[in-house]
Amino acid sequence: DAKTTQPTSMDCAEGRAANLPCNHSTISGNEYVYWYRQIHSQGPQYIIHGLKNNETNEMASLIITEDRKSSTLILPHATLRDTAVYYCIVRVANNNDMRFGAGTRLTVKP
């Protein structure tokens, strides 16, 4: 699976949009971009995934660049409960190993 690069940490004001970037310049054509988050002392929570089209669900939006070398997870109205470590993972759909890196620690501030 392709390697991903994310900023170590980010801050966001409560009520504002949080935009979390991820670089995956070596992504292959059959690899999906997945996003998870992990709130302290809990299991990772699935957020969203996509292949090449932008995706939106009740939690977030995923914007994938046309060349698929990077993506952005958008939390449209961040709340204090969105404070967590956010992981961007690139993998082939049927790969059994979710390779979680260090992720981005997002802190939402009042």
Added chain:
Amino acid sequence: SQTIHQWPATLVQPVGSPLSLECTVEGTSNPNLYWYRQAAGRGLQLLFYSVGIGQISSEVPQNLSASRPQDRQFILSSKKLLLSDSGFYLCAANRDWTQYFGPGTRLTVL
């Protein structure tokens, strides 16, 4: 919907003692099941996965073993714990090739 249960939530064990962690899944049949370990401040490491009853694949050599006695039950065991076995143990199950995680068991070996 799929629900993953893990117990116990926390566990403190002496070095050399045995270990048994249990994971059960509701709301799905014949899932792929996974055991991950997360050391403090680190990413997730895949330990074992199972595609069916009695079928276990080990990803890394270690002091642990896994078993799947029933379709929706996955057990992580050790005969003699080491200090290095301390960590946050996560069970996951797939649905449509997306992995969903349980709440985790925090193990401290003293």
